[in-house]
Amino acid sequence: MSRATLALLFLMCATARYVDADEASLTSAQEHGRKLFHSTCVYCHGERVWGTFALAQRLGPNRALLEKRNDLVADYVRSVIRAGVGGMPSYRRTELSDADADAIVSYLTRLNPRK
C-alpha cells in the first residue's frame, strides 16, 4: 500500500464519525464523554465485541450496546467504572479522572429520562 493510500485511509478513519440522531443535541460534557467512551471503552463496548456480547448474554440483545441504552443510571455506571464488573476491568483515578468518568457517565445516561 502506498503512503498516499495510507494517509488517505488514516484521514478517512480520523474524520469518519458515527452520527446519530441524538448526537446533534449533546451537551459539551456529553460530547467530551462520547469521545472518551470511544477512546477508552468502545473496544469492548462497540458493535460485535466482547463486552457487548457479555451484556447480550446477561441482559439480552436490546441492552447489550451501552451507547443505545436508555436505562443506565449515573451511580451505577460510576461504580462499574471504579469497581469493574465480571470481566470488565476497574479504572483508577490515575487512569481516568473523576471529571472524565463523570463526562462518560453523562454521555451514557443521556437517553435515560429518569437518569
Ligand code: HEC
Ligand atoms: C476489557 C473490556 C472492557 C472495557 C475496556 C470496558 N468494559 Fe465495560 N464491561 C465489559 C464486560 C465484559 C462487561 C460485562 C460484565 C458482566 O456482565 O459480567 C462490562 C459491563 C459494563 C457495564 C455494566 C452494564 C450493565 O447494565 O450491567 C457498564 C456500565 C460498563 N461496562 C461501562 C464501561 C465503561 C464506561 C467503560 C470505559 C470507561 C468500559 N465499560 C470499559 C468489558 C469492558
